[in-house]
Amino acid sequence: MDIGLNLSKSKELFEEAKKYLVKGVNSPVRYFRPHPFFVDYAKDCYLFDVDGNRYIDYCLAYGPMVLGHGNSYVIKKVMEQLERGTLYGCPTEKEIILAKEIVKRVPSAEIVRFVNSGTEATMSAIRLARGITGRKKIVKFDGAYHGAHDYVLVKSGSGALTHGVPNSPGIPEETTRNTILVPLNDEDALRKVIKENKDEISCVIMEPVMGNIGCIPPKDGYLEFVREITEEWDILLIFDEVITGFRLAPGGAQEYYGVIPDLTTLGKILGGGFPIGALVGREDLMEHLSPSGPVYQAGTFNGNPISITAGIATLEQLDEDFYRKTFRSAEKIYKFIGECAEKRNIPHCVNGVGSMFQIYFTDGQVLDYESAKRSNIEMFNRYFYGLLKRGVFIPPSQFECCFTSVKHEGEVIEETLRAIEEVFKKFQ
Numbered sequence: 001m002d003i004g005l006n007l008s009k010s011k012e013l014f015e016e017a018k019k020y021l022v023k024g025v026n027s028p029v030r031y032f033r034p035h036p037f038f039v040d041y042a043k044d045c046y047l048f049d050v051d052g053n054r055y056i057d058y059c060l061a062y063g064p065m066v067l068g069h070g071n072s073y074v075i076k077k078v079m080e081q082l083e084r085g086t087l088y089g090c091p092t093e094k095e096i097i098l099a100k101e102i103v104k105r106v107p108s109a110e111i112v113r114f115v116n117s118g119t120e121a122t123m124s125a126i127r128l129a130r131g132i133t134g135r136k137k138i139v140k141f142d143g144a145y146h147g148a149h150d151y152v153l154v155k156s157g158s159g160a161l162t163h164g165v166p167n168s169p170g171i172p173e174e175t176t177r178n179t180i181l182v183p184l185n186d187e188d189a190l191r192k193v194i195k196e197n198k199d200e201i202s203c204v205i206m207e208p209v210m211g212n213i214g215c216i217p218p219k220d221g222y223l224e225f226v227r228e229i230t231e232e233w234d235i236l237l238i239f240d241e242v243i244t245g246f247r248l249a250p251g252g253a254q255e256y257y258g259v260i261p262d263l264t265t266l267g268k269i270l271g272g273g274f275p276i277g278a279l280v281g282r283e284d285l286m287e288h289l290s291p292s293g294p295v296y297q298a299g300t301f302n303g304n305p306i307s308i309t310a311g312i313a314t315l316e317q318l319d320e321d322f323y324r325k326t327f328r329s330a331e332k333i334y335k336f337i338g339e340c341a342e343k344r345n346i347p348h349c350v351n352g353v354g355s356m357f358q359i360y361f362t363d364g365q366v367l368d369y370e371s372a373k374r375s376n377i378e379m380f381n382r383y384f385y386g387l388l389k390r391g392v393f394i395p396p397s398q399f400e401c402c403f404t405s406v407k408h409e410g411e412v413i414e415e416t417l418r419a420i421e422e423v424f425k426k427f428q
């Protein structure tokens, strides 16, 4: 398979990598045919590979790099922290500073627990909800991805769906039996499930904008509906804002849509390019977590000073201008994608919210898992490889989301639009 780029060094590294790493990668979405490019370094909106190719990056490490790569202020602060020690296993003032910033911005946040990934955050949130309510069942949406742990790897999006295993072997049926699935944007389906399982459901967990099956926003009023029905039945509502947190607004999707959950999970942007996750929520709920309460959660690297420092330095830079710029550049791109596809009668549905967007090659709206799966994957692959060849890197899967950073502006956008136009021309 020739994708029209010189990737000879990447190919060599891939052959070597395969000897030591599963399919040469450490996370499934990173693999694509015939092999991924291997990164040499990254700066601003660009990735540079070992063969000297330059890509405009709309993957942004699957979301975190909102300031672009190699932000000099974050690097400076992290370097200063490195000199002072990398891990203490004892509390620091910086944890308070970052927790305060979260509480200030995120409406549902009164108390914070830092963990190391989005996966840990959702796993802990679900355990907490079960521990508080004493109920086993959870409700999850088809195609939503909440990380790679057993409670939620059921009809999951992201790499699990891309590689054809939305339900993973190795997870006991007893575990997933307690995970009830519903389609997004369908009020009746959720109402029915809640009525049928009343007094057994601990929580509903959702991505307020689904970002692991492309990009699927909630229909008008849908989040309000979920909030009302969970409140009515005394079920905890968890917003998984690992992607949307700090991206759609300082307070994430809950601020953007004005719907406040009981618990929220955060990650990605919060770590400024270093590993992090956080579980946040109302004090009366969070105090059930150990050591305050009996629901166990712990971690050697929780609140580690490097991630916390990078997080503080990142949030400091997310001002109004940041939101204006990232939204504007994303909108310019996704509108253009829609126009190009329309002009050439290519079946398409382009979804975009704030600085998140994706195209599906299908007629009709994409508003849930089933409609997303209707996208023509062969067309998506042509689109992906066409862009790659022209120096534009989007996530290598229909079931991921594109992002803009504050460094995507001016000529970078124009170059992207030209690449998109050329790719669509080749579709005919």
Ligand code: PMP
Residues within 6 Å of the ligand: 062, 116, 117, 118, 119, 120, 122, 145, 146, 147, 148, 158, 207, 211, 212, 240, 241, 242, 243, 267, 268, 277
């Ligand atoms: N929740 C959501 C919404 C995510 O997008 C992701 C990662 N893509 C996770 C949870 C898991 O986060 P991590 O990869 O940091 O474990």
